[in-house]
Amino acid sequence: MNLSNISNLRLINQQIAESKFKTAKDVVGWMGAMQAQDYAMSKWAIGIRLPNSTDTIIESAIDNGEIIRTHLLRPTWHFVSSDDIYWMLDLTAPQIKTITKSRNKDLGLTETVFKQSNSIIEKVLRDGNHLTREELVAEFVKAGIPVDNNRASHLLLRAEIEGLLCSGKTKANKQTYALLPERVVKTRNLTRDEALAELARKYFISHCPATLQDFVWWSGLSVSKAKQAMETIKSGFISETINDKTYWFTNSFSISGSDKDKIHLLPAYDEFIISYRDRTPSLPFEFHKKAVSNNGLFWPTIVINGQVTGIWKRTIKKDKVLLETNFFDPQNNAAKNGILKAFSPFGMFINKEIEIIQSL
Numbered sequence: 001m002n003l004s005n006i007s008n009l010r011l012i013n014q015q016i017a018e019s020k021f022k023t024a025k026d027v028v029g030w031m032g033a034m035q036a037q038d039y040a041m042s043k044w045a046i047g048i049r050l051p052n053s054t055d056t057i058i059e060s061a062i063d064n065g066e067i068i069r070t071h072l073l074r075p076t077w078h079f080v081s082s083d084d085i086y087w088m089l090d091l092t093a094p095q096i097k098t099i100t101k102s103r104n105k106d107l108g109l110t111e112t113v114f115k116q117s118n119s120i121i122e123k124v125l126r127d128g129n130h131l132t133r134e135e136l137v138a139e140f141v142k143a144g145i146p147v148d149n150n151r152a153s154h155l156l157l158r159a160e161i162e163g164l165l166c167s168g169k170t171k172a173n174k175q176t177y178a179l180l181p182e183r184v185v186k187t188r189n190l191t192r193d194e195a196l197a198e199l200a201r202k203y204f205i206s207h208c209p210a211t212l213q214d215f216v217w218w219s220g221l222s223v224s225k226a227k228q229a230m231e232t233i234k235s236g237f238i239s240e241t242i243n244d245k246t247y248w249f250t251n252s253f254s255i256s257g258s259d260k261d262k263i264h265l266l267p268a269y270d271e272f273i274i275s276y277r278d279r280t281p282s283l284p285f286e287f288h289k290k291a292v293s294n295n296g297l298f299w300p301t302i303v304i305n306g307q308v309t310g311i312w313k314r315t316i317k318k319d320k321v322l323l324e325t326n327f328f329d330p331q332n333n334a335a336k337n338g339i340l341k342a343f344s345p346f347g348m349f350i351n352k353e354i355e356i357i358q359s360l
Contacts, residue, residue, distance in 0.1 A: 001242060001247070002242065003242065003281040004281075004305075004306060006281040006282075007282040007307060008247065008306040010207065010281070010282065011264070011306055013207065013208055013249075013250075014031070014206060014271060015030065015049040016048055016049060016264055016272060016303075017262070017264075019049050019050060019051055021049065021050060023050070024053070024058050024061035024066065024067055025066040026270065027046050027049045027050050028046065028067045028080060028081045029083060029084060030202075030205075031049075031271060032080075032084070032199065032202035032203050033072065033073055033079065033080045033084075034046065034078060034079045034271055035076060035077065035271065035274055037076055037077040038268050039268065041267035041268045041269065041270075041300065042069075042077075042267065043055055043059065043062075044267040044349060045077070045266075045267045045269075045270050046239070047345075048265075048267070048345070053349065054287045054348070054349055054350075054351065055350050055351070056076055056351075057172060059128070061146075062167060062170070063170055065082055065184055067079050067080065067083075068081075068082055068085050068090075068166045068167055068180070069079055069166070069167035069175070070160045070165075070167060071096070071157050071160050071161065072088055072089055072092045072096070072160075073088075073092050074217075074218075074219075074220040075092070075096045075161070079334045080277055082183070082186065084202075085166070085180070085184055086163065086184070087188060087189070087190040087198070089160075089161060089163050090163075090190075090192075090317065091190075091196065091199060092219075092220060092305070093161040093345075095221065095222075096220075097201050099220075100157065100158075103154070104154055105240065106149050107149060107150075107154060108146075108154070109154055109158075111147065114158045115151060116143065116145060117145055117155040117158070117173075118159050118162065118164055119159070120139050120140060121136065121139075121159050121164060121179075122291070124191060125165075125168075125178055125182075126179065127182075128178070128182060129151055130168030130169050130171060130176040130177065132174045132175070132177075133152075133175075133177065136152075136156070137152045140152065143218065159252060163180055165177050165178075165179065165180060165250075166178060166179075166180040166345055191349060193232070193294070196225060196228060196232065197232040197233055199219060199221075199229065199230035200215060200219075200226070200230055200232070200233050201233045201236070203219065203275075204237060204248050207271065207275055208237070208247070208248060209240075209247035209248065209249040210248060210249075211245050211247055211248070211276075211278065212227065212230055212248075213245075214275070214277050214278065215229075216277070217275075217277035234248065236250075237249060238244045238250075238251045262305070262342075263339065263341075263342035264303040264304075264342070265301075265302060265303075265312060265342055265345075265346055266302075266303055267296075268298050268300045269298045269299055270298075270300075273291070273292075273296055281306075282303070282306055282307060283301075283308045284307070285309075287328050298314075299313070300312050300313060300314075302327065308328075309327055310325055310326055310327035311325075311326050311331065312325045312326070314346075316350075316352070317352075319352065320353040320354065320355055321350060321353070321354055322354075322355050322357055323356050324357040325357070325358050340354075342357055343356060
């Protein structure tokens with residue numbers, strides 16, 4: 001196995017090369033959790049893994065509470081299946097509280113303040129009343145709770161990791177918040193050890209080949225907890241050491257030659273790029289700064305034969321979408337010629353005609 005094999009196997013296991021799933025919930029459940037701070041792009045991240053899907057189909061799954069958008073793991077925004085939301089929150093909430101403890105102290109956000117803000121959230125969202133962030137923040141202000149210096153984000157985050165708050169239905173094209181217990185009935189209880197094993201199993205099945213260090217990065221777990229989880233599940237995987245790194249993967253796999261040179265248009269912050277500490281199997285070091293900014297912004301990428309070969313951006317117009325490409329190798333004529341076909345699924349996903357603008 002070489003680095004190219006690793007990258008192409010990830011395309012397969014992440015359901016990008018070819019998907020076996022029929023619903024958005026199944027896709028997200030397979031992936032474990034999918035980073036989702038760029039809302040529009042994160043819906044496309046599900047869409048590329050769900051054949052013949054549309055933005056409307058993914059939005060419906062969110063509105064129906066089949067998939068939940070919330071903060072967990074590192075933490076940042078993620079999509080997670082409603083089947084997994086509670087045990088994943090139970091597992092990762094303690095580490096998030098530790099991470100945010102110092103900043104909360106600096107902001108004067110005591111447990112008394114969090115208790116007050118949670119009480120307000122529970123009261124105003126009760127009985128299926130979904131509110132936007134602005135509407136919720138206005139309720140904090142009305143109660144005399146300071147929301148400046150990003151305090152509001154910390155108040156909302158605490159309510160999320162305590163299993164009170166989650167994403168609600170879209171209202172006037174805006175995302176809303178809702179009460180998690182009203183959106184999802186808790187039906188699955190896992191012990192902490194069971195949850196550790198389940199998180200590791202989901203990650204390595206869907207993201208392999210991957211290293212323990214990759215899992216530590218993705219999960220936000222301590223190295224010791226990640227090792228404990230790996231020890232629990234490793235009998236179901238095999239490993240191979242390449243360039244002094246040990247990669248774990250399932251014991252049955254094949255790399256199809258039919259996908260060679262196929263172009264994949266991945267969204268910003270896609271799991272194919274962001275979910276690994278070492279991204280060199282798919283993103284060569286010399287191109288890293290072209291795909292990821294110095295302040296951690298991940299651009300939408302063009303992937304050919306498992307390798308990131310360029311970036312793209314979209315401009316939404318009333319009746320069409322302008323799609324601009326920028327290849328790292330400007331002489332890549334084969335890629336330029338195939339880009340229209342590659343972008344067609346995105347046009348169908350957002351139900352707009354596409355116009356390609358290729359940078360020199």
